[in-house]
Amino acid sequence: GAVVSQHPSRVICKSGTSVKIECRSLDFQATTMFWYRQFPKQSLMLMATSNEGSKATYEQGVEKDKFLINHASLTLSTLTVTSAHPEDSSFYICSAENRGLPYEQYFGPGTRLTVT
Amino acid sequence: EDKVVQSPLSLVVHEGDTVTLNCSYEVTNFRSLLWYKQEKKAPTFLFMLTSSGIEKKSGRLSSILDKKELFSILNITATQTGDSAVYLCAVRSGNQFYFGTGTSLTVIP
Numbered sequence: 001g002a003v004v005s006q007h008p009s010r011v012i013c014k015s016g017t018s019v020k021i022e023c024r025s026l027d028f029q030a031t032t033m034f035w036y037r038q039f040p041k042q043s044l045m046l047m048a049t050s051n052e053g054s055k056a057t058y059e060q061g062v063e064k065d066k067f068l069i070n071h072a073s074l075t076l077s078t079l080t081v082t083s084a085h086p087e088d089s090s091f092y093i094c095s096a097e098n099r100g101l102p103y104e105q106y107f108g109p110g111t112r113l114t115v116t
Numbered sequence: 117e118d119k120v121v122q123s124p125l126s127l128v129v130h131e132g133d134t135v136t137l138n139c140s141y142e143v144t145n146f147r148s149l150l151w152y153k154q155e156k157k158a159p160t161f162l163f164m165l166t167s168s169g170i171e172k173k174s175g176r177l178s179s180i181l182d183k184k185e186l187f188s189i190l191n192i193t194a195t196q197t198g199d200s201a202v203y204l205c206a207v208r209s210g211n212q213f214y215f216g217t218g219t220s221l222t223v224i225p
Contacts, residue, residue, distance in 0.1 A: 034213065043204060043215045044159070093158045105150075105213070107158040 003027055004096050006108035013084055013115055020080045021111045023094030029074040030096035034105065035067075038091045050077050074099070084115040118143040120207050122216035129223055133195050137219045139205030140187040147208040149181055149188050154202045154218070162190070162203075195223045 003026040013019050023033055032051050036044040048069050050056040056069035066088075068080040077096075081088055091112055095105040120141045129135055139149065148166045152159035163172045165181035165188060172179050176195075181188045192199055202218040 043217045044206075046213055046215075049212075106161060107152075110158040 002098055002106045004030075004094065004106045004108040006094055006111050008111060009109060010112045011114070013113070015085055015115055016083055018080055018082045019084055019113060020078055021092055021094075021113075023077045023079070023096065023108050025075045025096040025098075025106075028096075029099040030077075031074065031099045032097040033071055033077040034095045034097075035069060035077075035079050036093045036095070038093060038110075044093065047079075081113065084113070086115045089113055089115045118207075118209050118212070118214050120205055120214045120216040122203075122205050122219050124219060125217065126220040127222070129195055129221070131196060131223055131225050133223075134191065134193045135195060135221060137190040137192075137203050137205075137221070138187060139190070139207075139216055141205075141207045141214070142186060143207050143209035143214060145210045146183070147210070150206045150208070150213075151179055151188070151190050152204040152206065154204055155200075159204055192221075195221075197223050197225055199223050 005024045007022045011019055034049050035047045037047050038044050046059050047062045048056045048058045050069050050071035052071050052074050058064045066082055071077040091110050093110040095107045097105045123138045148164050150164045151162040163179045168183040176193045179190045200223045202220050204218045205216040206213045
């Protein structure tokens with residue numbers, strides 16, 4: 001149980017385009033989903049926290065107009081990187097908190113974004 | 117300022133050795149401490165600790181939390197090459213998660 005999927009697993013896009021990443025909890029309802037970014041050989045950096053049906057809470061320094069987060073249902077959150085630039089290239093990981101098991105979070109497999 | 121510090125940053129051991137990884141923290145509204153194993157992709161959940169002194173165990177891995185001294189340890193006994201990974205410690209403070217930089221463990225045959 002407690003499986004989180006992300007789609008796509010890898011995406012290459014051109015500078016200036018937008019990319020949408022989906023995060024789904026497959027066998028549980030997620031009250032809260034988290035979006036992280038990870039640079040090579042570095043730890044996870046929390047970008048934003050999203051609760052179903054409400055606006056995401058962004059961490060300091062994360063541009064909310066650039067990284068659009070939508071948490072439309074208890075099993076789906078999306079992160080859209082708008083007008084992507086090469087410096088947005090990174091590994092994006094989502095995690096979901098199981099509504100039935102508070103405090104535990106389960107990670108998706110991650111999405112490798114490369115902006116050329 | 118909330119922070120999580122892991123030590124050592126990296127560790128190289130031989131198969132069969134026992135290792136202890138450390139995680140200390142300073143947060144304002146502690147709720148839980150979590151350990152993750154990260155290989156090439158996203159982290160996988162190992163343990164969640166909320167109470168002091170209660171050891172959590174899974175096979176060769178075990179972990180314990182000391183809320184008075186604000187630290188946790190992750191022990192791995194009889195290490196195997198498959199244990200090679202980065203081990204991340206995260207502390208939940210309110211609705212925020214703070215991650216340490218991780219300990220990179222390499223187990224050589």
